[in-house]
Structure formats: structure tokens, C-alpha cells
Amino acid sequence: MTLIPTRFSGLCALFTALFLSAQLWAATPMIPAPPTLAAKSWLLMDAKTGYIITEYNADQRLAPASLTKMMTTYIASEQLATGNIGYDDMVRISEKAWRKGGSKMYIREGTEVKLEDLLRGVIIQSGNDASIAVAEYIAGSEDAFADLMNQTAYSLGMNNSNFVxxxxxxxxxxxxxxxDLSLLARATINDHPEDYAIYSEKEFTYNNIRQPNRNSLLWQDDSVDGIKTGHTDEAGYCLVASAVKDDMRLISVVMGTRSEKDRAAESQKLITYGFRFYETVKSYDAKQELLASEIWKGDSNSIKLGTEEAIWLTIPRGTADDITADIEVPELLMAPIAAGEKIGTIQLTLNGDTVATKPLIALESVEEGGLFKRLWHWLVLMIKGLFS
Known part of the structure; x- marks a missing residue:
């Protein structure tokens, strides 16, 4: 056995510690601070997980301008899904809808327009006339429709919104x-993908008038497929955008910029940042067996445990291998247990931070065992209790 002098040994230990520290530092992804935007308020969300990557003044109440029409079309999609209305329904245009100023689809009073065309008029052309026509067709009047908008906002958890x-x-x-707009955008994408596809269309022609989609990011970034622009003097220039790459979909909300160019540029900063430094990963599949736990007094000696839904996480890019899982289940499980019954929890941690906590459920049913087995397990457990 070779002895190393104490001084040299100390130097070895120092260099070893420095080497390991350097390796750890090199393995840790470097993420810059999120961009600061020239806007009143902004937010960037992972649409799949709902994780907020960055935000600023995200709960400040602001005028939404034509971003309001996201709610108008979401309600129309809800009504279409229930069968209350149909895409081919012919909608009579009122004088109120025809006379409304601002951006227009250019529908005429007294004519009938197919509902599907009106939806494109709202989404692509941002037509105020089309929005009122849709509202009146669904609820009878725009005032009644506004009440429906607020009920829908409440159901989506949009607790800081009010529509008139x-x-x-x-x-x-x-x-x-x-x-709140990020919640509405996420619901639009997830609940009604068939109607969400309209948001990616770059133009729409009605009454021989061709109008382009006002979302200029559709031309600038192939990953962008929606959603809606808005502008008034009070609101400034606003944009809710969504983009998708591989398994990751982002939703950006930018409110209160100074120009059309600015709202697109500031939204692009958020989207670029999100895709560059974060990723959406699936840690476990839905109903994947994560643990076979011992069960007593049952017709089986073990029970398979997992999660009801797949576990998706939003994490810094390149850190998936650093995720650790901690499963907690009761020390004693007794039959009967029904499939789907909550048994425990799984907690996922990344570098000391909890990134997800999900309920653990029984993936199968375990019925009571026979009389002899139940008596035998009762005796075993009693003896264990005496000696524990």
C-alpha cells in the first residue's frame, strides 16, 4: 500500500473537488433571464402543461380590444360542439351588425350569411359586424351574449375578466x-382543434373583398399557427400567439405595445426564448405501471399502481435525466381495492425543486381473498404488530 504525503493528499482532494465542481457546472444548462418587452403586460405558457415560463403584470386588468373575439368564437365552438347550431346555418344580418364601425367583414343588412363564413370573418378579418351577427344568432342579442361570455369566462377560471x-x-x-387570455387560448386549442385550425388561415375573401389575417407572425415564423390580434387607442397593439415545435406548444400573450410591428416582434422574443431554453417532456405514460405494491387479505398478493393521465413536464432543455421520482403509498394496503382508487402520490423533483405531484391510483381491482387467506394474513399482521 502506497502512502501519499499529507500535503500532496490535500492538493489531490482540492483538485478533485474543483474538477467535480467544474463538471457539475458544465452539466447545468445555462438559461438567461427572460426577455423584457416593450409592452404593458405579457405571459408565456406551455400549452400542454399550463406551466408559466415567464410573465409580467399578467394579472393587470387591461382593455383587450379585438382579443375579445377569441371568447366570441370559443362560445360559438362550444355551441357547435353541442349541436345547438351548425356550420351551414344561415344567419340573418341585423342593422346593428351592419352599421358597426371598425374592422369589418362587409356583410349587408337583411342578407343571410353562412355561420362558417361568419366565423372566418371574426377570426381572420376581425370583423366587428360578423362578431355581432354571431352573438345575436347564438343569444338573441349582444347584451345577452355578453352574459354568456362572462359565464364562460368563470367556467374557464378567468377570474379577472369582464365582457360587455x-x-x-x-x-x-x-x-x-x-x-386570463392564456387560459382562453389554451381552451380554444385543446377543446376545439377543428375550429382552431381557422386561426392559421392567412386570408379570407367575402363579398369579393379579400382580407389578410392581421397576425403577421403567420408569415414570419412557420411554427406559428394562431391566434388573434387586437388594437384600440386604449389597448394599444396586442397579440395572442401560439406556436408548436415537436412535442412543445407555446402560448404567448403580449398586451399594450406601440405598433403592429412591435406586437409581432415582442411576441417573437417570447416564443424564441421558450423554444430555445425549455422543452416539454413526458415522464410517464397514462396508466403505466410505476409500482407493484404488496396488498393484504386479497385474491392477489400485489397491486399495480400508476397515474390516470400521462405526466408531462416543462423543464429547462437538457435536464430530463436529472428528474427524480419519490413514491409514497400507505405501509399497509388491504383488499378490496377498486381500479382507479387513489392509493398514494408520486412527486417529481428537478434539482431540489418539485416540478409535479400527482395522485397514484390502482391500475387494477383486487378483491378480498378467501376466508383462509384472510385469516392467515390477519394472524401474520397481528404477529408483526407484536414484534414491531
Whole structure:
């Protein structure tokens, strides 16, 4: 056995510690601070997980301008899904809809327009006339539709929003927030993908008038497929955008910029940042067996445990291998246990931070065992209790 002098040994230990520290530092992804935007409010969300990557003044109540029309079309999609209305329904255009100023689809009073065309008029052309026509067709009047908008907002968890019209026309007590709009955007994408596809269309022609989609990111970034622009003097220039790459979909909300160019540029900063430094990963599949736990007094000696849904996480890019899982289940499980019954929890941790906590469920049913087995397990457990 070779002895190393104490001084040299100390130097070895120092160099070893420095080497390991350097390796750890090199393995830790470097993520810059999120971009600061020239806007009143903004937010960036992972649409799949709901994780907020960055935000600023996300709960400040602001005028939404034509971002309001996201709610108008979401309600129309809800009504279509239930069968209350149909895409081919012919909608009679009222004088109120025809006379409304601002951006227009250019529908005429007294004519009938197919509902599907009106939806494109709202989404692509941002038509105030089309928005009112849709609102009146669904609820009878725009005022009644506004009440439906607020009920829908409440159901989506949009707790800082209030709508008084279907267009976003400036009005007292008509407001929302960046956070609430991200919730609405996520619901639009997840609940009604068939209608969400319209948001990616670059133009629409009605009454021989061709109008382009006002979302300029559709031309600038192939990953962008929506969603909606808005502008009034009070609101400034606003944009809710969504983009998808591989397994990751981002939703950006930017409110209160100074120009059309700015709202696109500031939104692009968020989207680029999100894709560059974060990723969406699936840690476990839905109903994947994560543990076979011992069970007593049952017709089986073990029970398979997992999660009801797949576990998706939003994490810094390149850190998936650093995720650790901690499963907690009761020390004693007794039959009967039904499939789907909550048994424990799984907690996922990344570098000391909890990134997800999900309930653990029984993936199968275990019925009571026979009389002899139940008596035998009762005796074993009693003896264990005496000696524990």
C-alpha cells in the first residue's frame, strides 16, 4: 500500500473537488433571464402543461380590444360542439351588425350569411359586424351574449375578466388580463382543434373583398399557427400567439405595445426564448405501471399502481435525466381495492425543486381473498404488530 504525503493528499482532494465542481457546472444548462418587452403586460405558457415560463403584470386588468373575439368564437365552438347550431346555418344580418364601425367583414343588412363564413370573418378579418351577427344568432342579442361570455369566462377560471360586448369595442368595465387570455387560448386549442385550425388561415375573401389575417407572425415564423390580434387607442397593439415545435406548444400573450410591428416582434422574443431554453417532456405514460405494491387479505398478493393521465413536464432543455421520482403509498394496503382508487402520490423533483405531484391510483381491482387467506394474513399482521 502506497502512502501519499499529507500535503500532496490535500492538493489531490482540492483538485478533485474543483474538477467535480467544474463538471457539475458544465452539466447545468445555462438559461438567461427572460426577455423584457416593450409592452404593458405579457405571459408565456406551455400549452400542454399550463406551466408559466415567464410573465409580467399578467394579472393587470387591461382593455383587450379585438382579443375579445377569441371568447366570441370559443362560445360559438362550444355551441357547435353541442349541436345547438351548425356550420351551414344561415344567419340573418341585423342593422346593428351592419352599421358597426371598425374592422369589418362587409356583410349587408337583411342578407343571410353562412355561420362558417361568419366565423372566418371574426377570426381572420376581425370583423366587428360578423362578431355581432354571431352573438345575436347564438343569444338573441349582444347584451345577452355578453352574459354568456362572462359565464364562460368563470367556467374557464378567468377570474379577472369582464365582457360587455362581443367585439372588444371600447367600453367601461370591459377588461381582461394576460393570464386570463392564456387560459382562453389554451381552451380554444385543446377543446376545439377543428375550429382552431381557422386561426392559421392567412386570408379570407367575402363579398369579393379579400382580407389578410392581421397576425403577421403567420408569415414570419412557420411554427406559428394562431391566434388573434387586437388594437384600440386604449389597448394599444396586442397579440395572442401560439406556436408548436415537436412535442412543445407555446402560448404567448403580449398586451399594450406601440405598433403592429412591435406586437409581432415582442411576441417573437417570447416564443424564441421558450423554444430555445425549455422543452416539454413526458415522464410517464397514462396508466403505466410505476409500482407493484404488496396488498393484504386479497385474491392477489400485489397491486399495480400508476397515474390516470400521462405526466408531462416543462423543464429547462437538457435536464430530463436529472428528474427524480419519490413514491409514497400507505405501509399497509388491504383488499378490496377498486381500479382507479387513489392509493398514494408520486412527486417529481428537478434539482431540489418539485416540478409535479400527482395522485397514484390502482391500475387494477383486487378483491378480498378467501376466508383462509384472510385469516392467515390477519394472524401474520397481528404477529408483526407484536414484534414491531
Amino acid at each position: 360586448n362581443a367585439t372588444g369595442w371600447p367600453a367601461e368595465n370591459h377588461y381582461t388580463t394576460a393570464r
